Amino acid sequence: MFFEVLSSLVAGGIAVTAYLKQQGVGNDKTKIERIAANTGLVTKDGKQIRIHRHTRGDGFTEYVFQIPLGLSFADFEKKKHVFEDGLNIKRSTLDISLADLKTINLHGNILEQIKSILANKKKLRKEIEMSFDGMLKIRVYERPLTDFLTFDETMLSRCNGWEIPIGVSRTEFVKHDFDTIPHMIVAGATQKGKSAFLKLLVTSLIALHPDDVRFTILDLKGGLVFAKFKDARQVECVAKNVHESIEALRAIREEMNKRLEHFLDAGIEDVRAAGVKERHFVIVDEAAQIASAGETDKEIKRLKIECEHILAEIARVAGALGYRLIFCTQYATADTLPRQVKQNADAKLCFKLQTEVASQVVLGEGETDAAHLPLIPGRAVYVTDRKQIVQCAYLTNDDINRLIGPHINIRPRKEEKNVEKSNQEGTAPRSYSLVISET
Numbered sequence: 554m555f556f557e558v559l560s561s562l563v564a565g566g567i568a569v570t571a572y573l574k575q576q577g578v579g580n581d582k583t584k585i586e587r588i589a590a591n592t593g594l595v596t597k598d599g600k601q602i603r604i605h606r607h608t609r610g611d612g613f614t615e616y617v618f619q620i621p622l623g624l625s626f627a628d629f630e631k632k633k634h635v636f637e638d639g640l641n642i643k644r645s646t647l648d649i650s651l652a653d654l655k656t657i658n659l660h661g662n663i664l665e666q667i668k669s670i671l672a673n674k675k676k677l678r679k680e681i682e683m684s685f686d687g688m689l690k691i692r693v694y695e696r697p698l699t700d701f702l703t704f705d706e707t708m709l710s711r712c713n714g715w716e717i718p719i720g721v722s723r724t725e726f727v728k729h730d731f732d733t734i735p736h737m738i739v740a741g742a743t744q745k746g747k748s749a750f751l752k753l754l755v756t757s758l759i760a761l762h763p764d765d766v767r768f769t770i771l772d773l774k775g776g777l778v779f780a781k782f783k784d785a786r787q788v789e790c791v792a793k794n795v796h797e798s799i800e801a802l803r804a805i806r807e808e809m810n811k812r813l814e815h816f817l818d819a820g821i822e823d824v825r826a827a828g829v830k831e832r833h834f835v836i837v838d839e840a841a842q843i844a845s846a847g848e849t850d851k852e853i854k855r856l857k858i859e860c861e862h863i864l865a866e867i868a869r870v871a872g873a874l875g876y877r878l879i880f881c882t883q884y885a886t887a888d889t890l891p892r893q894v895k896q897n898a899d900a901k902l903c904f905k906l907q908t909e910v911a912s913q914v915v916l917g918e919g920e921t922d923a924a925h926l927p928l929i930p931g932r933a934v935y936v937t938d939r940k941q942i943v944q945c946a947y948l949t950n951d952d953i954n955r956l957i958g959p960h961i962n963i964r965p966r967k968e969e970k971n972v973e974k975s976n977q978e979g980t981a982p983r984s985y986s987l988v989i990s991e992t
């Protein structure tokens with residue numbers, strides 16, 4: 554049936570197709586209005602959004618609507634995924650361009666030719682962006698945001714100060730500035746790109762600030778994500794369990810308190826005013842492993858509570874002292890994301906989450922976008938004072954090795970250690986190799 558409809562369209566000629574394409578604009582506007590009405594975005598006295606104007610840009614059409622009194626932008630934003638789905642209904646069936654139709658030989662087997670065009674076609678999904686400046690603006694993009702972004706070193710040269718590359722949004726290269734917003738929550742369901750982002754973060758910071766950055770990494774997941782970095786001279790420790798974590802955090806608290814005392818005595822406002830170049834990143838992966846709630850072992854629970862207190866303190870006061878908290882979790886609940894951390898981490902990078910509730914735990918009330926992201930690794934909602942959908946840059950292991958290689962502490966291989974031992978008086982020349990663990 555579908556192919557019959559299309560074949561008759563072709564037979565009907567290019568004029569019909571052109572007409573259909575022209576209808577695309579009108580259709581989207583009408584669809585948006587109908588979706589709004591069908592999802593209850595109507596005032597009690599029946600008033601609906603009214604089109605003010607539409608403009609075409611490069612790859613998108615922007616519709617500007619007036620919102621009736623009594624409805625808010627948030628009401629519309631909450632339903633963004635409903636609008637997006639609505640605009641895509643039947644979209645793939647009409648995704649044949651004029652150029653495609655021109656290739657069809659009307660004297661040949663039309664059905665077979667259409668089948669072949671469709672077989673070679675990637676289904677395009679329209680994506681939308683919503684904003685508000687007194688009017689509701691809905692931008693409908695003809696093509697989706699790229700689903701893969703290869704990291705390249707020019708991204709680093711585009712970063713200033715304590716900025717790191719994140720990826721791209723639909724309109725720009727996206728960076729995060731850790732001197733403007735010190736703490737970040739990274740959340741997302743399993744296999745959606747958290748670890749890849751953490752590797753991008755650590756590698757970028759080591760490459761950009763080899764002499765000024767330090768890391769304390771609480772890697773209680775027991776994975777191999779940080780194996781590559783553990784011997785980098787910038788990495789103070791990679792704690793693998795609660796005991797190692799509390800030891801590392803107590804050391805940070807002591808250092809923090811000393812610095813705080815010094816700043817208070819000297820009347821220094823923050824690390825920038827003090828001219829301190831160093832920034833100390835504390836990375837927690839995975840927060841659920843350090844959460845005290847649900848811990849049954851009394852002693853471990855006590856240690857976890859202490860860990861939580863220190864982490865909350867870092868989030869609350871240590872930004873000004875040069876500490877940066879990167880708090881990661883795949884379980885977005887109130888237990889894994891303590892209130893103090895959430896309130897003080899003004900940046901959130903949230904990969905796809907399974908439910909709207911989880912999305913709201915991370916991004917705030919009414920913010921359900923993370924639940925409606927497409928199933929694309931590296932696709933995330935990046936929220937600071939504004940919200941952007943981004944595709945994070947993907948760094949290969951070769952990139953990481955090349956960039957951090959010069960900063961890895963050279964240590965002898967096992968067999969060379971043994972040779973070294975037997976030559977303790979040391980006449981034989983020492984030979985060392987660079988050891989970078991592969992994950």
Ligand SMILES: Nc1ncnc2c1ncn2[C@@H]1O[C@H](COP(=O)(O)OP(=O)(O)OP(=O)(O)O)[C@@H](O)[C@H]1O
Pocket residue numbers: 700701702741742743744745746747748749750883930931932944945946947
């Ligand atoms: N930015 C990206 N672009 C393209 N592919 C990516 C990106 N990030 C991650 N991936 C792919 O997704 C896979 C899973 O990513 P990653 O290991 O970062 O997930 P995760 O969220 O840390 O999962 P888990 O919580 O289970 O450890 C990677 O092996 C990689 O193939």
